[in-house]
Amino acid sequence: MMVALAVFSLAALALLRLEGATIRGAGIVDETFLAQTVARNVAIEALTDARPPTIGVTRGVEQNGGRAWTWSREVRPAGGGRVLTIAVSVADPGGATLGRLTVVRAGAGA
Numbered sequence: 055m056m057v058a059l060a061v062f063s064l065a066a067l068a069l070l071r072l073e074g075a076t077i078r079g080a081g082i083v084d085e086t087f088l089a090q091t092v093a094r095n096v097a098i099e100a101l102t103d104a105r106p107p108t109i110g111v112t113r114g115v116e117q118n119g120g121r122a123w124t125w126s127r128e129v130r131p132a133g134g135g136r137v138l139t140i141a142v143s144v145a146d147p148g149g150a151t152l153g154r155l156t157v158v159r160a161g162a163g164a
Contacts, residue, residue: 088119089144089153096125096142097157106138106162122147135161 095116100107112127128141138161144153 085146086152089123092116092118092123092125092144093142093153093155096127097140097155100127100140101157101159106159107140131161137161
């Protein structure tokens with residue numbers, strides 16, 4: 055009887071540990087998804103604006119999912135300035151980068 059109780063308690067502890075890991079994993083997936091959404095939003099703004107974005111680094115903060123996300127957009131010329139590479143990275147309030155996206159668009163000379 056005691057052996058059965060010991061085995062059952064070990065199995066219950068393992069299940070509790072697994073549940074905790076699953077909850078943490080789901081939280082990380084949720085944060086990453088929101089960060090990717092913010093990166094997509096910033097990139098789409100740069101792609102759909104009538105004028106090409108200025109070359110260099112631009113930073114900002116966007117609210118999404120009830121949180122403030124810090125984003126950074128780096129625009130670099132490519133193809134002799136006819137094409138612009140736009141790299142967006144998004145960080146959580148703690149500064150950890152959770153989302154990245156790189157897109158290209160026509161530059162001013164195109």
